[in-house]
Amino acid sequence: MKRVIKAIAWCVVVVIILALSLKVERLDERTTAEFDPTEQVEHFWNDALPALLIGDRVVGVELFCQALKNNRQLLIDRYGLTLGIGAPYSLLVGGAFTVTEVGEELTTLRTEAGATFLMRTAYIFGNTVREATGAFSIDDYENTMDFNRIASELNDRVVERIVAPAEEFLQAGNRLRVVGAIDLTPKGPADEAFELIPLSIQPCE
Amino acid sequence: MLRPLIALVVMSVALAFASESFATADNLFNVMRQVSVNLCISVGMTLVILTGGIDLSVGSILALSGAVAAGLIKSGISVEGANLHIGFTFFGVVVVALLIGGALGWFNGQMVTRFKVPPFIATLGMLTIARGLTMLYTNGHPITGLGESFEYLGTGWFCGVPMPVIVAALVVVLFALFMRKSPWGRYIYAIGGNERATRLSGIDVKRVKCFVYTVAGVLSAVAALIVTARLDSAQPNAGTGYELDSIAAVVIGGTSLNGGKGSVWGTVVGALIIGVLNNGLVLLNVSPFWQQVIKGLVILLAVVMDRMNAKEQQ
Numbered sequence: 001m002k003r004v005i006k007a008i009a010w011c012v013v014v015v016i017i018l019a020l021s022l023k024v025e026r027l028d029e030r031t032t033a034e035f036d037p038t039e040q041v042e043h044f045w046n047d048a049l050p051a052l053l054i055g056d057r058v059v060g061v062e063l064f065c066q067a068l069k070n071n072r073q074l075l076i077d078r079y080g081l082t083l084g085i086g087a088p089y090s091l092l093v094g095g096a097f098t099v100t101e102v103g104e105e106l107t108t109l110r111t112e113a114g115a116t117f118l119m120r121t122a123y124i125f126g127n128t129v130r131e132a133t134g135a136f137s138i139d140d141y142e143n144t145m146d147f148n149r150i151a152s153e154l155n156d157r158v159v160e161r162i163v164a165p166a167e168e169f170l171q172a173g174n175r176l177r178v179v180g181a182i183d184l185t186p187k188g189p190a191d192e193a194f195e196l197i198p199l200s201i202q203p204c205e
Numbered sequence: 206m207l208r209p210l211i212a213l214v215v216m217s218v219a220l221a222f223a224s225e226s227f228a229t230a231d232n233l234f235n236v237m238r239q240v241s242v243n244l245c246i247s248v249g250m251t252l253v254i255l256t257g258g259i260d261l262s263v264g265s266i267l268a269l270s271g272a273v274a275a276g277l278i279k280s281g282i283s284v285e286g287a288n289l290h291i292g293f294t295f296f297g298v299v300v301v302a303l304l305i306g307g308a309l310g311w312f313n314g315q316m317v318t319r320f321k322v323p324p325f326i327a328t329l330g331m332l333t334i335a336r337g338l339t340m341l342y343t344n345g346h347p348i349t350g351l352g353e354s355f356e357y358l359g360t361g362w363f364c365g366v367p368m369p370v371i372v373a374a375l376v377v378v379l380f381a382l383f384m385r386k387s388p389w390g391r392y393i394y395a396i397g398g399n400e401r402a403t404r405l406s407g408i409d410v411k412r413v414k415c416f417v418y419t420v421a422g423v424l425s426a427v428a429a430l431i432v433t434a435r436l437d438s439a440q441p442n443a444g445t446g447y448e449l450d451s452i453a454a455v456v457i458g459g460t461s462l463n464g465g466k467g468s469v470w471g472t473v474v475g476a477l478i479i480g481v482l483n484n485g486l487v488l489l490n491v492s493p494f495w496q497q498v499i500k501g502l503v504i505l506l507a508v509v510m511d512r513m514n515a516k517e518q519q
Contacts, residue, residue: 021297
């Protein structure tokens with residue numbers, strides 16, 4: 001009798017633990033989309049990016065250069081986005097530039113105030129674009145490889161859809177309106193030549 | 206335990222003078238958070254070493270328990286044949302992680318007691334097996350984004366104290382009481398002191414030893430939950446080298462490598478010494494390469510002192 005009571009008690013404990021531990025649902029009712037970085041990025045590229053590039057997340061290049069001299073941290077606090085808990089911070093910078101030199105991988109741009117930016121036009125790697133857009137959160141991905149595939153897809157699109165169609169404008173002396181992503185660290189020289197990954201290149205009218 | 210305690214106090218006072226960042230509330234909480242992981246593992250290691258054994262698999266068990274917990278809370282299990290998806294709650298993954306840790310520890314115990322494999326070899330085998338299983342389960346990729354409720358365990362605060370510190374404190378108090386007040390605690394000391402005499406006095410030595418390795422596995426899983434929650438991700442190479450840090454904490458805390466002598470409180474002091482030493486060396490800008498050398502020397506010094514003590518007592 002004692003053994004039976006003991007067995008029943010154990011069963012009750014196990015059932016309670018299982019009830020508190022598991023959430024069972026029908027597999028066909030579960031909306032699990034297969035991870036498809038191309039589709040996700042395509043969706044973002046068509047639906048969210050255009051609005052992002054004309055929104056208040058983009059810091060004007062003149063303001064950016066001024067803030068670098070006066071209060072770099074304020075710039076980071078207001079516009080900077082980061083994956084982890086520290087540097088580098090990524091942000092979107094936009095404005096009018098003059099092309100001063102065209103290279104195979106980097107095109108040199110100069111602002112009216114004389115600041116120099118290096119626009120990357122080939123071999124784009126890293127997470128700068130993904131972080132600067134602020135549209136992708138690591139919490140939404142199964143693992144960091146998937147998350148990195150998003151960054152890679154974005155970088156590929158920059159080369160194919162931003163740089164390639166704008167090649168005809170990339171000539172020394174041309175005036176361009178460019179919005180792009182850059183990485184910024186809390187410390188650095190005010191006259192730093194930042195590398196900018198373009199997300200929009202338009203000729204100035 | 207007095208000598209390590211004096212060493213800890215001297216070291217802390219010296220560091221407070223050497224670096225103004227050391228004796229700040231932020232830094233001390235940071236040290237405690239870092240120590241809490243090693244402390245959970247070290248308490249289990251104390252029990253194992255008290256029986257005269259050793260467990261080299263704690264770091265790999267940590268990695269596997271953490272990875273499975275992260276995988277289950279993130280994706281659950283889909284049973285396509287039965288058209289079912291089984292999701293896991295926070296409580297559920299805690300239970301599963303502890304069961305995995307316990308099962309691997311129990312396996313170690315069986316190897317040591319039933320098949321008479323030396324603890325060093327048995328747990329070395331488990332070190333490789335658990336690491337391999339972790340790589341298989343994760344495909345070598347970290348599992349990230351585990352949700353806020355899980356993250357709270359690693360980064361949250363309760364009554365002004367970080368959660369990892371609360372968990373480690375509970376583990377310490379529970380096992381300090383267990384070792385002092387329960388008959389099994391005395392059996393563990395007895396086995397380390399003289400295994401044959403303990404067996405002849407009617408105590409089931411195999412059972413106690415198996416229990417001790419199981420506890421070490423469970424506490425590795427507890428540490429796994431803290432690490433995984435703190436990083437909000439399960440890393441396939443998590444816990445690498447943790448076995449050495451925990452053995453160091455146990456030995457520095459005065460537990461004899463021959464077994465039979467030592468205490469959980471001594472291990473607390475040992476883990477704090479290791480934690481304060483790590484933190485102090487970083488604050489003093491000591492090169493990471495020198496940090497390893499210094500840590501190694503401290504461990505050697507502790508073992509030499511243990512040997513000299515044993516000789517004096519003989």
